[in-house]
Amino acid sequence: xxxxxxxxxxxxxxxxxxxxxxxxxxxxxxxxxxxxxxxxxxxxxxxxxxxxxxxxxxxxxxxxxxxxxxxxxxxxxxxxxxxxxxxxxxxxxxxxxxxxxxxxxxxxxxxxxxxxxxxxxxxxxxxxxxxxxxxxxxxxxxxxxxxxxxxxxxxxxxxxxxxxxxxxxxxxxxxxxxxxxxxxxxxxxxxxxxxxxxxxxxxxxxxxxxxxxxxxxxxxxxxxxxxxxxxxxxxxxxxxxxxxxxxxxxxxxxxxxxxxxxxxxxxxxxxxxxxx
Numbered sequence: 001x002x003x004x005x006x007x008x009x010x011x012x013x014x015x016x017x018x019x020x021x022x023x024x025x026x027x028x029x030x031x032x033x034x035x036x037x038x039x040x041x042x043x044x045x046x047x048x049x050x051x052x053x054x055x056x057x058x059x060x061x062x063x064x065x066x067x068x069x070x071x072x073x074x075x076x077x078x079x080x081x082x083x084x085x086x087x088x089x090x091x092x093x094x095x096x097x098x099x100x101x102x103x104x105x106x107x108x109x110x111x112x113x114x115x116x117x118x119x120x121x122x123x124x125x126x127x128x129x130x131x132x133x134x135x136x137x138x139x140x141x142x143x144x145x146x147x148x149x150x151x152x153x154x155x156x157x158x159x160x161x162x163x164x165x166x167x168x169x170x171x172x173x174x175x176x177x178x179x180x181x182x183x184x185x186x187x188x189x190x191x192x193x194x195x196x197x198x199x200x201x202x203x204x205x206x207x208x209x210x211x212x213x214x215x216x217x218x219x220x221x222x223x224x225x226x227x228x229x230x231x232x233x234x235x236x237x238x239x240x241x242x243x244x245x246x247x248x249x250x251x252x253x254x255x256x257x258x259x260x261x262x263x264x265x266x267x268x269x270x271x272x273x274x275x276x
Contacts, residue, residue, distance in 0.1 A: 004031070008083060009029040010028050010064050014060045023052070026049060026222055049217075051087075084158075092142055102133070102159050104159075133155050151178065186199060
C-alpha cells in the first residue's frame with residue numbers, strides 16, 4: 001500500500017545534545033488534513049523533536065520518513081518543497097521590505113537566479129493576506145514590532161506552499177486577535193488545504209482547541225497521546241506539570257484547564273466587594 005507523499009513520520013527517534021539524550025524512542029506521524037499538537041513542560045523535547053522532523057537536528061537512532069521515502073535521502077531543495085518549519089528564532093532582516101522577506105519562502109521553487117514567476121507572486125500575496133501582513137507589504141521589516149515580524153516569517157513559511165507545515169509556538173508574542181487568527185489559520189491549513197500540520201504549543205487550551213491528535217510529552221518521552229479530551233485529564237496534567245488543575249468542559253463543548261495556585265481565583269463578586 002502506497003503512503004501519501006505528505007505523511008511525515010518519525011520512528012523510534014532518539015535525539016541527543018552531545019552525549020545527553022533529550023528525546024527517547026519517540027514515534028509520531030503527521031497526516032494530511034490533520035493537526036498534531038505537541039505539548040509539555042519546558043525541556044520536554046517538543047521543539048527538538050519538531051526540528052528533527054525538519055532535518056535540522058541530527059537523528060541518533062530511528063528514522064524520519066516522508067511518504068515512502070527516507071527523508072535523509074532527499075536533497076535539501078526537494079525536501080523544502082514538501083516540508084516547511086516556522087521557528088521563533090529568526091531575526092528581523094535590516095533593509096528589506098516585508099514582501100521581500102515573504103518571498104524567501106519561494107526559494108525552493110525557483111531556478112537559479114530567475115525572477116519571481118506568476119505562481120510565486122500569487123503564493124506570496126496569498127500568504128501575506130492570510131497572515132494579516134499585506135497592508136505592511138512595503139514597510140521595512142526592521143521597523144516592525146516583534147509580533148509583526150513573527151507574522152512576516154509565518155507568511156514566508158506559508159509562501160513555501162508545502163504539504164507539511166511544522167510550527168514551533170506560532171502564537172508566542174502575538175496579541176489576542178492574532179493568536180486567535182493564527183489558530184484559525186492552522187485549522188484552515190488542515191481542513192481546507194489538506195496540509196499535515198505539526199505544532200508545538202505551551203497553552204493547553206489552545207492545543208485542545210486546534211488539535212486532532214495531541215502528544216503530551218515529559219522528559220523526552222510521550223506521556224500520553226490521542227484525542228485532546230482523552231489526553232488532557234487532570235491526572236495527566238498534574239503528573240507532567242507537577243501542579244494541580246481543574247479540567248472542565250464549557251457551554252460550547254470546549255475544554256477549559258484551570259491551574260490551582262496558592263491563591264484562589266478572583267470572582268466577580270469578590271471584585272465588586274473590594275471596589276470602594
